Amino acid sequence: MRIIFLGTASCYPTAQRGVSCTAVRFEDGDVWIFDCGEGSQVQIQKSSIHPGHIKKIFITHLHGDHLFGLPGLMCTLGSQVQEKSAKLLLEIYGPFGLRRYLRESLNLSRSPLTFQYVVHELIPSKEAVTEEIKQWKIEEEATDLLHPQEKLGKQIITKAKTWHLFEDDKVKVEAGFLIHRVPTFGFVIKEKPTPGRLKTEILLEKGLKPGPLYGKFKKGESVTLSSGEIINPEDVVGDPKPGRTLTILGDTCDSSGMLHIAEGSDLLIHEATLEDSLKELALENMHSTPSMAVDFAKEIKAKKLILFHFSQRYRPLSEEEKNGSSISTILEDARSAIEKNNLNCNVDIACDFMEVDVKRPINI
Structure with a gap:
């Protein structure tokens, strides 16, 4: 299992960094995309990912820096994999309203697709819909006019604060609710144990x-x-090999809704939009700081933490010599929090096109 960071910034893309888009590539070559901000299709073309291997897309929430690249990516997919695309059913998971957004975008632009797609919507629980969310008077229910290549998807409701998205003989995918300005989810991929060595x-x-x-x-x-x-x-047959657990969160100022499904994550990918000294501003905009991410990593006993979704005020490491705050400030805050809490957890900051292997746990 390999993670490819395609966009690690918040708000808007720049020449130095793209906005939210993360890929997970499995051993069989299949690729799942998590969030698809503006310009993600360009980032994918620059990366090691083959577009024809993209099978599933997960959207954490409907803010533009996580979503605006999705219609364009879908249009590009068919043109780049013509010979295989007729057999492809692209599965897309995301919050209530995603189906309408895609249906209207693709229909109004008369965008043909050479493959079929389906949108499965996660329905927020009533207590998760805050007064701030209610202030926006919008219609999230999709119209009856499906795109010609669209298949009708499921509406997934919560069971014990968990949204069960997908399961096969290899993995299970669950979602939990995050606190942000719009309904937002985090996703957990739980790999099932595999048989041990044959003696x-x-x-x-x-x-x-x-x-x-x-x-x-x-x-x-x-x-x-x-x-x-x-x-x-x-x-x-030897002891089964334990599976890996990967947790990828959307924007959040409170990740406690993920505690019950993310425990023991081999890798936690958590936002850190602003440094610790700007925590008040981060909370005002319902985002996180490095120490907040470390606190959550501690609660779920994560083995490794990677931070992403940085404010554009922070220069990438390669740009440190230029004016502006350095992204190294984020890493320093996180390492200080790790040391303060005496945690056995590796921490790093993501950069565009960084690739990370998630190793299988070792039987003890």
């Missing part, structure tokens, strides 16, 4: 050569030999 030396001693029976053991099935001996999988 071939034992099987060879029993006269079993490599073949279809080996696969049965990996599937957890017992095998009866011609002699009548029964070999159980636990006798010839």
